[in-house]
Amino acid sequence: MAPPNQLCLVLVIFLSIFSLSSLPTSAIIPKPNVSLPLPSSQLVENLCKGKAVENRRFCLKALSSPKIIAAMDTTQLGTLIMKLGAANAKATLNVCNEIIKKLGSPQALKALNCCVEAYKYAILSFEMVSSELVEDPQTANYDVAVIGPEIANCEKELINAKVQAPRLLAGNRFMKYYVSMGYEITSTLELENPNEY
Secondary structure, eight states, X not given: OOOHHHHHHHHHHHXXXXXXXXXXXXHHSOOOOSOOOOOOOHHHHHHHTSTTOSOXXXXXXXXXXXXXXXXXXXHHHHHHHHHHHHHHHHHHHHHHHHHHHHOOOHHHHHHHHHHHHHHHHHHHHHHHHHHHHHHOHXXXXXXXXXXXXXXXXXXXXXXXXXXXXXXXXXXHHHHHHHHHHHHHHHHHHHHHSTTOO
């Protein structure tokens, strides 16, 4: 007869296997609910490798949707980037407005109102740049570039007023990334069509 320790070990192994076999397979091997990122297009790859792009990983991730990957040319990709930038600006503006409702100090309100104005400006600029891409990439390039200082001013005001707003600071960081992507795409368009402007 086997010693008691070996019997206990065999019993534990048997019970473990038996209990696991009665569970549904999805409990052992979870099914992913997140779709895998699609491989990026060469157009997206080239843009995200550009000198002006501040965060290559963010760029590749932000531009990984099927619609963006299917972009046929630089102008189409630029238009989609401007839409993403405007959408991000709108979302961050909503965060500003939520925080304004909660905070009451005059310094904090002054800083947040500065951010509200910066994000309204960013939304208008990104929307305007979308229409300028075809007609005048040089002006589009300038209009994207001037969003950056507005966002930097918002950030400075938040720091000076000691406003603790991590979601807003994250929105500012993402906005800087979209501005850098927008600047890169408009610079590329200028180079592609040097004599037209």
